[in-house]
Amino acid sequence: MESTDNPKKKWDIDHLVSRFRSFLENKDTPPQAQDVDLFQLLGELVQLKTEVKLEARQFKEALDLFREGFTIVEQQQKEAKEERREHESVLRRLATAEESARHRPLLLEMLELRDLLAREHENLMSVRPSAMSRFFTNEAKQLAGFAEGRGLIVHRLDQILSAQKVTAMSVEGQPFDPQTMRAAEVGREPEREEAVVLVELRRGYLLGESVLRPAEVRVNRLEEVPDDDGAA
Template sequence: MDAAAKEQLVERFRAYLEASDAQPEEHAQRAETRDTAEAESPDLFTLLAEQAALKNEVKLESRQIKAALDQFRELFDTLRQSNTRLGEELERQQQSARDQQRDAERGLLLELLELRDRLRAGHEQARRYRPGFLARRGGAGTFVAAMADGSAMNLARLDEILARRGVNPLPSVGRVFDPHTMHATEVVREADRGEGEVVDELRSGYLQHDRLLRPAEVIVNKRTEETKP
């Protein structure tokens, strides 16, 4: 065998040895890469366990959120009920204040109505006054007419004051007698009028808004059996 062949065989053997030495390192690198991949990629059991833990956390947070919403709803209902009670109490206090004010005004208004009755009576007398011959020559008729005009103006002014405070006359004549708002002071028997019809009014009744301030004093018709058709 010549030297060139020997040298070629030696080179092949060296390459074989070098390849044999490199294989364990490659095998180790491959094993390390596989272990790293296995460590980075969890198995199915670990994945299912993590999923179950995540579901439990979500359920726990959902319960906490639901409990917070329930507490907020209860608080809102409590506030709404408190608001309603406060509004009702405020309305009662305002109504009580209005009632107290009406009661305080009632005495004064009744006195004003008595004053109006006197002014009206004086006005009717002055209006119906007919002076005699001597009185006409003395100017009494003119004086009484001026008094009647003055009484009419005072009555109108007093009616305006009463109306501003919600005081208005209660209609009674020609209506059926109402024991809640009227007092029957006299009874007449007229065949051409209905049973219980108010024939005349002796003293006017008044309402303050929707409350009775003073009942009317009236004359009521009472039909006998003979006069009934």
């Protein structure tokens, strides 16, 4: 019977083991690290640190410059907006003044009509029924209708004037102001202050903030006005 051991096969195994052992024994060892020059490394680190600081400073300067430029642009935009608003405000005031100048004559005529109708209304309202009024019932009703009609017209005119920013001045008891008043009469009341308005003779009106029609007033004057010959 033939032996099971194969000499060739055994030789192959021994040969492989031998080669593997030889590989392990003769394997290249990793190259040793080269000696590091500490002074050179320190110099490189110092140079790197300097470059980093320089770049950081340049970045900060650029950032500050950008912020400064942004602030300047923002301020310029703010000033431009303020100038534009002021310009628009001036244009609106000019337009309002121009419109007021065009409407002024018409508004003055409306005030004259309002004064006339207001006086008629007051006169009609002051009429008292007499003992004979029962014999003139229709006439009394007609008179009352006239008074009511005048009152309604005056009220409507006041609404129109108010819509045009026309407002009445209240001057009685106030110090005399030549900008808004005209002294039509002079009175003397020692118990009241000098140059105070005693009576409003004709109502004054404002158009917005400007004078549309000055008020005609009686002004208190404590000092007596001398005659032409110098006598008191």
